[in-house]
Amino acid sequence: IMSDGEQEPGSCYVGVDVGTGSVRAALVDQRGMMLAFAEHPITKWEPQFNYHEQSSEDIWAACCVVTKKVVQGIDLSRIRGLGFDATCSLVVLDKQFRPLPVNYEGDFHRNIIMWLDHRAISQVQRINETKHSVLQYVGGMMSVEMQAPKLLWLKENLRETCWEKAGHFFDLPDFLSWKATGVTARSLCSLVCKWTYSAEKGWDDSFWKMIGLEDFVADNYSKIGNQVLPPGASLGSGLTPEAAKELGLPVGIAVAASLIDAHAGGLGVIGADVTGHGLICEGQPMTSRLAVICGTSSCHMGISRGPIFVPGVWGPYFSAMIPGFWLNEGGQSVTGKLIDHVVQGHVAFPELQAKAAARCQSVYAYLNSHLDLIKKDQPVGFLTVDLHVWPDFHGNRSPLADLTLKGMVTGLTLSQDLDDLAILYLATVQALAFGTRFIIEAMEAAGHSINTLFLCGGLSKNPLFVQMHVDITGMPAVLSQEVESVLVGAAILGACASGDFPSVQEAMTRMSKVGKVVFPRHEDKKYYDKKYQVFRKLVEHQKEYSAIMNED
Numbered sequence: 001i002m003s004d005g006e007q008e009p010g011s012c013y014v015g016v017d018v019g020t021g022s023v024r025a026a027l028v029d030q031r032g033m034m035l036a037f038a039e040h041p042i043t044k045w046e047p048q049f050n051y052h053e054q055s056s057e058d059i060w061a062a063c064c065v066v067t068k069k070v071v072q073g074i075d076l077s078r079i080r081g082l083g084f085d086a087t088c089s090l091v092v093l094d095k096q097f098r099p100l101p102v103n104y105e106g107d108f109h110r111n112i113i114m115w116l117d118h119r120a121i122s123q124v125q126r127i128n129e130t131k132h133s134v135l136q137y138v139g140g141m142m143s144v145e146m147q148a149p150k151l152l153w154l155k156e157n158l159r160e161t162c163w164e165k166a167g168h169f170f171d172l173p174d175f176l177s178w179k180a181t182g183v184t185a186r187s188l189c190s191l192v193c194k195w196t197y198s199a200e201k202g203w204d205d206s207f208w209k210m211i212g213l214e215d216f217v218a219d220n221y222s223k224i225g226n227q228v229l230p231p232g233a234s235l236g237s238g239l240t241p242e243a244a245k246e247l248g249l250p251v252g253i254a255v256a257a258s259l260i261d262a263h264a265g266g267l268g269v270i271g272a273d274v275t276g277h278g279l280i281c282e283g284q285p286m287t288s289r290l291a292v293i294c295g296t297s298s299c300h301m302g303i304s305r306g307p308i309f310v311p312g313v314w315g316p317y318f319s320a321m322i323p324g325f326w327l328n329e330g331g332q333s334v335t336g337k338l339i340d341h342v343v344q345g346h347v348a349f350p351e352l353q354a355k356a357a358a359r360c361q362s363v364y365a366y367l368n369s370h371l372d373l374i375k376k377d378q379p380v381g382f383l384t385v386d387l388h389v390w391p392d393f394h395g396n397r398s399p400l401a402d403l404t405l406k407g408m409v410t411g412l413t414l415s416q417d418l419d420d421l422a423i424l425y426l427a428t429v430q431a432l433a434f435g436t437r438f439i440i441e442a443m444e445a446a447g448h449s450i451n452t453l454f455l456c457g458g459l460s461k462n463p464l465f466v467q468m469h470v471d472i473t474g475m476p477a478v479l480s481q482e483v484e485s486v487l488v489g490a491a492i493l494g495a496c497a498s499g500d501f502p503s504v505q506e507a508m509t510r511m512s513k514v515g516k517v518v519f520p521r522h523e524d525k526k527y528y529d530k531k532y533q534v535f536r537k538l539v540e541h542q543k544e545y546s547a548i549m550n551e552d
């Protein structure tokens with residue numbers, strides 16, 4: 001969709017964002033305005049419970065579809081740079097860069113172990129038992145969603161069919177920049193956040209030897225990356241003729257070292273000029289801001305000048321998102337996915353779908369207006385006085401770092417109607433917001449000082465999700481002018497690689513813009529404080545239940 005009336009014949013950049021469910025691309029100008037947007041779904045396989053796989057060829061093909069769409073009808077000479085971000089999934093290729101199966105079935109299409117795959121539980125437990133010093137830089141505990149346990153799983157389970165044939169293990173963002181340029185250099189972002197690389201000290205041989213992956217040390221890390229570049233750095237000679245043809249872009253334009261999707265979202269929102277919005281963070285350093293990227297999962301990105309060690313919160317990571325700053329990354333493994341799961345699994349879902357379709361609304365917009373109808377004259381959040389949810393249906397990423405935790409719901413009745421579905425949906429949204437409050441409290445206890453949320457991602461399109469985060473954390477939320485801020489982050493990378501901006505910080509301040517600000521309803525604080533008490537008790541009780549069941 002081209003915007004009209006703008007007289008801006010200047011340079012522009014293409015950002016490509018590979019999320020869990022779809023690939024998006026945007027054409028973005030130097031002011032951070034999105035001139036065109038396209039989206040294309042990608043295939044996911046779940047061959048067994050907790051196994052999640054994708055295909056790098058399918059994903060690349062989707063990147064080509066969306067990129068071609070956003071540059072249609074544009075004077076191609078205006079396009080100066082290309083940036084990618086993606087989920088932190090593990091891509092496996094053989095020595096000739098062909099896909100290798102990551103599954104027992106030997107299906108070559110499925111050569112990606114997705115970030116949310118939990119197959120490597122035993123491997124991550126053993127890695128954590130080593131208590132190796134690199135673990136201090138991932139919140140004290142490695143997550144099953146990171147790459148080391150997945151690599152160990154491949155070695156232990158698919159030795160002949162995958163491990164021994166493998167020539168290249170890429171984080172998905174780095175796979176994309178390699179596809180575009182032929183350069184195998186990795187981004188500091190992916191290696192630091194998911195692979196235990198240190199921006200200051202490089203790889204730690206003793207870690208890989210201790211966990212049984214000494215293979216990487218022996219060949220000087222050539223399979224997982226021994227050339228590392230900061231996000232936004234320009235790669236090789238830019239876009240190769242082959243990739244240019246596939247993407248519909250000019251040969252040789254600058255291609256940037258990539259970012260993980262949450263980090264691109266962080267770049268897209270955290271640097272905005274907030275002057276005149278009445279926000280407490282105005283005039284304060286960027287460290288008072290928390291970027292929350294809310295899609296299938298939510299990621300809570302807080303930065304600091306020096307390293308802050310927050311138990312159960314990933315990091316501190318140096319220069320992984322913004323050069324020169326340390327980053328802590330809190331997270332909830334499933335947020336959008338949990339809301340979808342709860343709503344779609346309810347017996348009244350077909351009725352909801354039909355009613356929403358009749359009004360040409362999304363099911364969420366319908367549910368939000370239904371809640372407004374049934375709340376009568378009380379605040380909508382008060383509908384869940386006796387319905388409470390613990391949201392860790394896929395384990396807890398932060399701040400408990402406990403993948404064994406499960407979801408809980410208390411307050412169920414025999415009701416099966418739309419009211420029941422709407423209230424359960426509300427309680428789930430609130431539980432996710434309480435989870436964010438829990439993460440912020442852990443970050444603050446360790447030394448962060450945060451007062452404003454910067455929200456982006458698919459869930460930030462849901463006004464109920466935003467209002468609940470604001471009311472429950474007591475902090476205002478800034479929503480960007482461009483809803484798809486993650487794509488602005490990817491375009492910022494392309495802009496930096498092109499040399500049009502002297503630094504990531506400069507590009508960030510110029511290209512991220514405030515859209516809307518949402519303030520908390522302080523009068524509801526007492527109610528939410530009580531619900532938060534219940535929230536914290538739920539997990540204590542869950543732990544008591546498992547202790548009882550595990551007694552001899």
Ligand SMILES: Nc1ncnc2c1ncn2[C@@H]1O[C@H](COP(=O)(O)OP(=O)(O)O)[C@@H](O)[C@H]1O
Binds near residue numbers: 337340
């Ligand atoms: N218009 C909308 N209103 C409410 N929720 C939405 C809307 N669009 C997407 N979502 C939610 O956002 C989630 C996906 O967010 P998205 O950022 O697209 O995910 P990802 O980057 O992981 O592919 C979905 O699970 C859904 O719950």
Ligand SMILES: O=C(CO)[C@H](O)[C@H](O)COP(=O)(O)O
Binds near residue numbers: 298
């Ligand atoms: O671990 C992460 C970032 O470090 C993300 O959770 C993962 O990349 C998936 O992102 P999304 O929910 O946007 O699909």
